[in-house]
Amino acid sequence: MSLVVVGSIALDTIHTPHGKREKVLGGSCVYFALAASFFTKPKIVGIVGEDFPNQYLELLKERKIDLEGLKIASGKTFFWEGKYDENPDFRETIKIELNVFSQFSPVLPEKYKESDFVFLANIDPDLQFNVLNQIRKPKLVALDSMNWWIEHKLDSLLKVIKKIDILFVNEEEAKMLTQRANIIKAGKELIKLGPSLIILKKGTHGALIFEKDHIFVFPAHPVEDVMDPTGAGDTFAGGFMGFLDKKGKVNLSLICKALIYGSVLASFVVEDFSVNKLLILTHKEIKKRFKEFKKLISY
Ligand code: AMP
Secondary structure (H helix, E strand, C coil): CCEEEECCCEEEEEEECCEEEEEEEECHHHHHHHHHCCCCCCEEEEEEECCCCHHHHHHHHHCCCEEEEEEEECCCCEEEEEEECCCCCCEEEEEEECHHHHHCCCCCCHHHHHCCEEEECCCCHHHHHHHHHHCCCCCEEEEECCHHHHHHCHHHHHHHHCCCCEEEEEHHHHHHHHCCCCHHHHHHHHHHCCCCEEEEECHHHCEEEEECCEEEEECCCCCCCCCCCCCHHHHHHHHHHHHHHHHCCCCHHHHHHHHHHHHHHHHHHCCCCCCHHHHHCCHHHHHHHHHHHHHHCCC
């Protein structure tokens, strides 16, 4: 099978109670692709500026991530700065500089157009729509977004949500999108927007999963020391979609397994700053935590 992801490739400055890191590798696309690379060979659609360090490109290549759809443009790379307090579920965005993103109009390489699994990571919804339209016959399309786009481009976002199968959304975004204060009502409203599955992320508390006539709860793997929560959502999605792409089909039992892999990968990424943990993680460690997680959810 083949998995394509479009999203931000960023330089992040991150403040957490454990310290500060400046201009480190980040972006929704990067976290997603690194997590998915444990299962498959993801293809990236994105843009960076000339300031993007070569060593970061090498890291992605080493993980067998396909960079044919990555454009290096004149200008500066997308920059995001965020701050967390003691509660890792809350963060403040201090600064966003769109830079090369403001001029990005992706044209997919021919081989990308045959992709079966598509992840539209957090990025301008017009770009998400543009990329989706270039894929001929996707089997499964998932999307993630954030409050920034709900506030600034709601119509575009709703247009693309109509065309997808799975929506990843957090509690605040779900409430903003549906204007519902109750999370169950919000989830049920989201299903009406088009997707057949809503994965409503609740940070350290796991996720609520909504199907048309069915809701189930899914815990997060417990982590005692969260160093840096950045990218947990994208890493979760990367583990989830990467596993499904490897299997090449989608059914409820595989979705449950994919959720566990997503949760396991997310529990690793927050143990260090930026993508550091994903770069040293082994399949053995993932398998071990997968087994621990299964014990955790069997009563
Ligand atoms: P997450 O913690 O999973 O929401 O993802 C964090 C990543 O999203 C960071 O590495 C940022 O570079 C990236 N990011 C933050 N804001 C935006 C935005 N408005 N558009 C695209 N990517 C963003």
